[in-house]
Amino acid sequence: MxxxxxxxxxxxxxxxxxxxxxxxxxxxxxxxxxxxxxxxxxxxxxxxxxxxxxxxxxxxxxxxxxxxxxxxxxxxxxxxxxxxxKTARYKEIILKLRDLNLVYPCPVSRRQLREHGFDLAHGEALFPKELRDSCDQIPEDPWSINWRFRVPDGLKLSFYDQELQKEITFEAGIDFGDFIVWRRDGMASYELSVVVDDHDMKISEVVRGEDLLLSTARQLLIYRSFGWDEPQFGHCPILKDxxxxxxxxxxxxxxxxxxxxxxxxxxxxxxxxxxxxxxx
CATH class of the missing domain: 3.40.50.620 (HUPs)
Incomplete structure (x- = not known):
């Protein structure tokens, strides 16, 4: 291609x-x-x-x-x-992920997160797993609430980085937790919108900053949920002042x-x- x-x-x-x-x-x-x-x-x-x-x-x-x-x-x-x-397209994908039981509505507030010791690990906030059970009610307007991807603990996601020229590996549940795919303000998250667009546009390679390495791991989960072809990834070193x-x-x-x-x-x-x- x-x-x-x-x-x-x-x-x-x-x-x-x-x-x-x-x-x-x-x-x-x-x-x-x-x-x-x-x-x-x-x-x-x-x-x-x-x-x-x-x-x-x-x-x-x-x-x-x-x-x-x-x-x-x-x-x-x-x-x-x-x-x-492309909001309608992103909603379509959210509903497909819901049918696969891979996403869930998440009404959890920032206060609740703090009460559950919401902290940082490897620079990434890990959603407390014990709060998943409180996130099973879909409101009357499903698009007025956050939706999170259900991250499978222990799954290792690896890819070869074309720019850094090495294998990169992240572990779900350790390096990152359940992440937002739809925001309560009525828009898709970066993770979801980028994957859907790159798939729809048949993007074969993605080159971006090294600060988005962890995003690649999360995005690979979405690609693999649908069995979509994954682009080659390359991450450029971050420039400093x-x-x-x-x-x-x-x-x-x-x-x-x-x-x-x-x-x-x-x-x-x-x-x-x-x-x-x-x-x-």
Missing amino acids: KARGRLAPTPSGELHLGHAASFLRVQQSIREKNGTLILRIEDVDRLRCKQEFVDSSIEALKALGITWEEGPDLGGDFGPYVQSE GEGEKLAKTRGSRSLKSIFSEGRDWRQMLKDCGLGKVLD
Whole structure:
């Protein structure tokens, strides 16, 4: 099958150099295979995602020299696919997972979680297993409540990382617990929406930041629940600032928009981070 990759920015803030490195690597990998690249806006977080960031993300991609070959026709140009337009499809998948007894409605509040010693393990919050039994009632409006995936304890999920060039393994129930696939605000979670979209769009390889390694393990559970073909996964090293902190929108890391407006040499900045290979 012809290689298919995707650029998938979340419009919750301005893109930074870390995004540039990942997106350039996505394009490089697909071009090497003479494949097809698509653009998908991952805007399922209604509170944080804004149209202004959609527009600036597209402008930044174009300024980086990144192009894509598929999407809604804008009259000689291709626009992005948009996740917020696929709510009906995500609901369909949630119902299928429910019929397989793989997800359950979860009315548990943050206060209840704290009362049950909700803590962090390996940087990931583990849902208390004893609370599952209190999550068997489906409300009148099933989409106004969180839904969680029922994680099978002890299952090991492994995949070969094409970028890190090594086998990665996580254990369900140890590295991560029951995770949210539908949010009470009426939108699918990142884990569910990404898997459904990558499956529907026949994405053959996923290249993204190393901070999403654990997400890959959770997403593999969804793929395997349906027997869907899994893409190859590759995770790029996380870029850090001068203080050794990872670049992140939440930390106000310097945006590509500001770098471009100041006429800074973003290519040299990537080379200074040891990422010259994404410019080959």
